[in-house]
Amino acid sequence: MSVALSSKSGEFGDDSINLMAPAGRSKFGWIPQISGWCIGAAVCLGCLLLILILGVVAHNSSAIGHRDSMCENMIDSLTADRESLRAERDQLKDTSSNLTKEIEALQSQYKAVAASRDKLQEEVNTLNLTRARRECHQGWKAFGDKCYYFSTSGVTKSWALSRKDCLERGADLAIVTTREELDFVSKTYAVTWIGLSDKDREGKWVWVDGTELQGDEFWQDGEPNNSDGDEDCAEVSRSAKRFNDVPCSRRFSWACEL
Template identity: 30%
Template sequence: MELDSIYQNFECRNTEDTSEPQTLNHRQDEGKDEKCRGSRCLVLMTVCLGLICVLLLVIIIFITAERESLVKSYKNTVEEINQTINSLQDNYTDLTQKKLELETRVNDLSAEKSQLQRSADSLSQKNLELETRVTSLSDELRKTSKQVFFFISHESKSWSESRQYCRDRGADLVITNTEEKQRFISSIVKESVWIGLSDIETEGRMKWVDNSTLNRGFWSNGQPDDYNGNEDCVELNPTQDPGNNWNDVPCSDKRKGICEKN
């Protein structure tokens, strides 16, 4: 149909351009002109429709490409969001675990703090009790020994020589027959010293230098043992428990003596 229209259009142009004298009447000329104009309109409409189709095709292709691009971008965005969500969930799980661990640690530290506080309170109480006891012992000792003083020999000698050292100075080896006096003497000496106790006269019968019999001893664990049957004199060792620091040793051993003068 388009070829017929183009041919008719071409025929119309040829008819208009001819130089031959017109033999048709005026009505035929007008009909032919209308037919030519219709053919040109049809061609123009066909071209316009073709252009519109091409434009629509381009638009459709463009929209399809954009749609595919948007769909792809949407999928990528969704995937990134999902990855981000998964990562956040993992982080949240890790943080929750760390929070639980920290809470457990805090609870443990709180328990340890409470235990340490109780221990500190107990030690403070014991310290107060000891201070009170020391003060009491000091007061008692001052009351019972207002006219007594003690001194230590300058040289290490045998038990008999140390006793003679004391006697030459109007004193004698110390008699520690009470717990208060025992603890006081233990607190003022820094090394093992002779005290005025022995069983030189009668084996197994300890006597003080004033000839009084021993009623209470402050012996170290396992003492006296009279090792080799030759340990008849008594030393006081301040590095041990003040209430249990006596030991029997040979009287010939060298020690400094602690003297007591009334």
């Protein structure tokens, strides 16, 4: 393929320019001949450039598409997490509401049980008072839920005969287990027999019902001392309001408990 430049006939005569001169050069010698391979190379270069541009565009499009896909996946995942958290929150709200209702129900039940307990306790106290008053025969004194018989004023007996009198009345010598009972039993006479002795085994103080004395806070200071080796029965005095061991043969008033 060649390009030839020529003048109109007669305008330039022999001075017309022919770029297709056989020698490969123009008559002027400075205009290069544009050969076919140059044009082909240019076309190829253009094609390569176009392919490169298309490749870059395709790559960018693919990257953008991939990024959009990742974003969509992330949004879907976050949306699913949000829905899951909402569901958990709603479930916790329901659980909290149910627990609150259960607590309120338990509190209501507790109040009802406490009220019932208090009412029952009042009834028990009333019954105890009624029982004490009803069961105490004439000549007996009520204290708490028990009845007590105090021997006739001026009559004294040994510990054994005092106990015999109580047994004949269907009772026994008083068993004193509280400070209040001690004050009650000891206030009638100067000295009163109670149902406590160590006559079966020295030093082992046992009540008439067979139970062993618990603690030693009710003894007078220095008692029991088993003075002269012959003090096996316990009395209470109005002045001391505490126990003392004395010979069982001594004669005192006595107190029976039923």
